[in-house]
Amino acid sequence: MSVFPTYNRFPLTIESGEGTVVTDQKGREYLDFVSGIAVCNLGHRPPAVEKAIQKQLGKVWHVSNLYEIPGQREAAQLLTGPTDLDYAFFCNSGAEANEAAIKLARKHTGKDKIITFKQSFHGRTFATMSATGQDKIHEGYGQLLPTFEYLPYNDAEAVFELADRGEVAAIMVEVIQGEGGVVEGTELFLKAVEQKCQQIGALLIIDEVQTGIGRTGKPFAYQHFHLDPDIVTSAKGLGSGFPVGAMLGKAELAETFTAGTHGSTFGGSPLASAAVTATLQTIFPEEFLQGVQSKAEYFRKMLERKLSPVASVKEVRGRGLMIGIELDDPAIDYIHKLREKGLLAVLAGPQVIRLLPPLNVTDKEIDQAVTILENVLAFEKAAHK
Known part of the structure; x- marks a missing residue:
């Protein structure tokens, strides 16, 4: 063996993908409602993003942040445009974005403590693992x-x-705890967090690594609650599969993150910037986001109608195209059966099926997925009796 066994991989090798459909080595097709865990928000190989990356490949791949990268500025302007945030720092992942947020908050305030929440997930670097409120992530370190x-x-x-x-x-x-079970924060709770930050002079950091870039029908999920964060972190869907992360912050924070205080060798490279720009130019227009909201409403109604009679289903929840189906028994067997029937889904805790289809999924594909879910959940529950 040459690769550390850090993943419990499914017995599936995906050889190609286009849109919502992926194909394995044997030529079998699947509806991909995992999207690389909310990464491929425009499906696999979206034409506009593929074209932008190919164009940049013919120019230059990497120059380092020692030099000006015009595409990085354009990407930053697009990313901050629909927000009240002013600056972006580019890195390579959600964990790196959260690391940057933690460092910036401590340096700017001169204080040490960061408050997070139980069942949260913020990454697997040492600081972000410490920020994560799950014992299973901490064990052994x-x-x-x-x-x-x-x-x-x-x-x-x-x-x-x-x-x-x-x-x-x-x-x-997190406005919605993804790894914690697709649990959405209440408006009362989220406003309490914002008010407490204002009361004690702390910064409000919102982790939008999974919920951002149109996943909930707005550029960022916090905008559903009219929150005013000081820092927002992003990754996953930001580059349509190209590895990139970003930390966004208010203008007054720029005086803290000055030359030499933080950096990233690959962050915001010409290739990453091209991927981000093409992705945001597609997702952030209001017409596209309204389409996401319409699809999400249709998907939710179909799930509730078809799954409400299924005994194993306790609740369907989530926002936009980030949906959790909580079951009354372990979900992993259902995940395997769904895959066998041609639908890819992922866990969000031991008893929650998480669905993260591309934002441009079609109604027909939604109907196909709901039919598979209905058949598998009803049949498997009956088979276990």
Whole structure:
């Protein structure tokens, strides 16, 4: 063996993909409602993004951030355009974006503590693993960074009661906990987080690594709740499969992240910038986002109509095209059966099926997916009796 066994891989090798459909080595096709875990937001090989990358491949691939990268500025302007944020720092992943956010918050405020939430997920580097509120992510690594504190998610009272002795640099929160089970924050809770930050002089960091770039029908999920974050992190869908992450921040933070304070060898490369620009030019127009909302509403109605009679289904939840189906027993067997029937889905905790179709999925593809889900969930539950 030559690769560390850090993944429990499914017995599937995808050889090609186009749009919502992927094909394995044996020529069998699948509806891909995983999208690389909310990465391929325009499906596989979206023409506009593929064309932009190919064009840049014929020019230059890498020059380093020692030099001006005009495409990076264009990508940053597109990314911050629909927000009240002013600057972007480009890196290579969501974990790196969250690392940058943690560093910036601590350096800007001069404080050490970051408040996060139980069942959160912020990455697997040492700082972002420490920020993550899940024991299973922490196990085996010894003492974590001691400057993180976890509060219960969706508990506004716990936020109101948070004591601060002048040490809290930031509160970091997901609007929807993806890895934590597709659990959406309530408006009361999210507003409490925002108000607490204002009260104690802490920065509000919103982790939009999975929820951003149109996934919920808006550029970023926090915009559904009219929040005013100081920092927003992004990755996954940002480059349509090209590895790229970004941290966005307000103008006053630029005085803290100056030359030499942070950096990334590959962040915002000409290739990454081309992918980001083409992706955002496609997703951020209002007409496209309205289409996402319409598809999401249709998908949700179909799921609720078809799955409500299924005994194993406890709840269908989520926002936009980020949907969780909570079951009354372990979901992994259903994930395998769905794959066998031609639908790819992913877990969000032990009892939740997570569905993350491309944002340009068709109604016909939604209908096909719902039919497979209905048949598998109803049949498998009956078979287990």
